[in-house]
Amino acid sequence: MTNTKVHHRATPLPPGAEAPDFELPSTPDQKVSLAEFRGQPVILAFYPEDWSPVCSDQMALYQEVLPEFQKSGAELMGISVDGVWSHLAFAKDRNLHFPLLADFEPKGEVARAYHVYRAKEGTSERALFVIDADGIVRWSYVSPVGVNPGADGILRALENLGKEGAS
Amino acid sequence: MSSTQWEAVLTMPVNEDRDHIQGPADAAVTLVQYGDYECPYCGAAYPIIKEVQARMGERLRFVFRNFPITTSHPHAEQAAEAAETAAAQGKFWQMHDLLYENQRRLRDQDLHAYAQRLGLDVELFDKEMAEHVHSGRVHEDFMSGVRSGVNGTPTFYINGARHDDSYETETLLAALEQATTVRGRGK
Numbered sequence: 538m539t540n541t542k543v544h545h546r547a548t549p550l551p552p553g554a555e556a557p558d559f560e561l562p563s564t565p566d567q568k569v570s571l572a573e574f575r576g577q578p579v580i581l582a583f584y585p586e587d588w589s590p591v592c593s594d595q596m597a598l599y600q601e602v603l604p605e606f607q608k609s610g611a612e613l614m615g616i617s618v619d620g621v622w623s624h625l626a627f628a629k630d631r632n633l634h635f636p637l638l639a640d641f642e643p644k645g646e647v648a649r650a651y652h653v654y655r656a657k658e659g660t661s662e663r664a665l666f667v668i669d670a671d672g673i674v675r676w677s678y679v680s681p682v683g684v685n686p687g688a689d690g691i692l693r694a695l696e697n698l699g700k701e702g703a704s
Numbered sequence: 705m706s707s708t709q710w711e712a713v714l715t716m717p718v719n720e721d722r723d724h725i726q727g728p729a730d731a732a733v734t735l736v737q738y739g740d741y742e743c744p745y746c747g748a749a750y751p752i753i754k755e756v757q758a759r760m761g762e763r764l765r766f767v768f769r770n771f772p773i774t775t776s777h778p779h780a781e782q783a784a785e786a787a788e789t790a791a792a793q794g795k796f797w798q799m800h801d802l803l804y805e806n807q808r809r810l811r812d813q814d815l816h817a818y819a820q821r822l823g824l825d826v827e828l829f830d831k832e833m834a835e836h837v838h839s840g841r842v843h844e845d846f847m848s849g850v851r852s853g854v855n856g857t858p859t860f861y862i863n864g865a866r867h868d869d870s871y872e873t874e875t876l877l878a879a880l881e882q883a884t885t886v887r888g889r890g891k
Contacts, residue, residue, distance in 0.1 A: 605847070
């Protein structure tokens with residue numbers, strides 16, 4: 538169950554900050570950049586590692602909720618420091634149909650840019666960002682590494698984008 | 705911290721007319737479970753809930769809502785629909801128990817056999833299953849769970865607040881007992 542081991546959580550890039558652009562491989566021959574999604578909301582889900590039990594539950598849940606995310610026109614992307622081949626095998630095994638980006642080389646560079654890298658462990662935090670159509674962070678959250686943060690925070694953040702009528 | 709914090713609470717209140725409920729409406733404490741019939745952790749929780757119900761008796765109201773994670777469990781959705789289809793014929797809990805007692809046998813023909821065993825109108829059962837008559841209800845349960853911060857199965861709520869501790873028998877019982885005293889004091 539919940540691992541309550543004390544761990545100092547990072548403070549993620551806050552709402553209002555410009556989301557750092559990046560270009561990362563999603564497959565061995567494809568790259569995805571944040572800039573190409575300008576004009577629609579983006580959900581970035583940083584997670585520590587492929588295959589670890591909590592990550593798998595979390596990503597399975599997001600796959601299940603994906604149609605709800607898409608109602609807001611949002612694009613969902615998972616990011617970890619694992620390489621593309623691990624991501625491919627993981628996505629295939631767990632039936633995940635959204636991009637998993639490899640923050641692999643230089644290792645964790647994007648996680649660092651979003652202030653969610655855990656240098657000691659060499660992985661990222663379990664962190665969520667909702668970025669609006671103009672590339673601005675509108676919501677960010679770091680969950681304890683052993684705790685699946687669920688999807689309610691993301692849905693609420695996406696709804697708030699709509700309410701504020703930013704785009 | 706600059707990030708948003710929130711409490712995970714049940715966003716869709718328990719409704720005596722809508723929900724599948726065991727125990728009296730005025731019980732001292734209400735336990736809501738979001739569960740998946742194919743999830744092994746829910747299978748492990750199943751006898752624990754039975755034990756907790758036996759020990760608390762009429763002081764506990766237990767509510768079950770569907771949370772099938774089909775990405776991981778290919779038979780979970782049809783199993784959930786089978787329980788709802790049985791519910792339409794007044795046998796939700798009987799089907800619920802059969803599903804958890806036979807978690808590894810949830811193929812269509814298995815569900816059909818359970819409907820037969822429970823003495824349901826099997827023709828109607830098969831028709832409603834084929835037409836997914838109760839999929840909307842399952843989805844409504846699922847989304848109410850997502851909105852309430854369900855982050856995996858099983859997830860429990862005690863008097864509307866998410867139970868983030870273990871669901872091992874003694875821990876769960878202690879949390880339920882604690883909730884009865886808190887509520888008692890409030891009265």
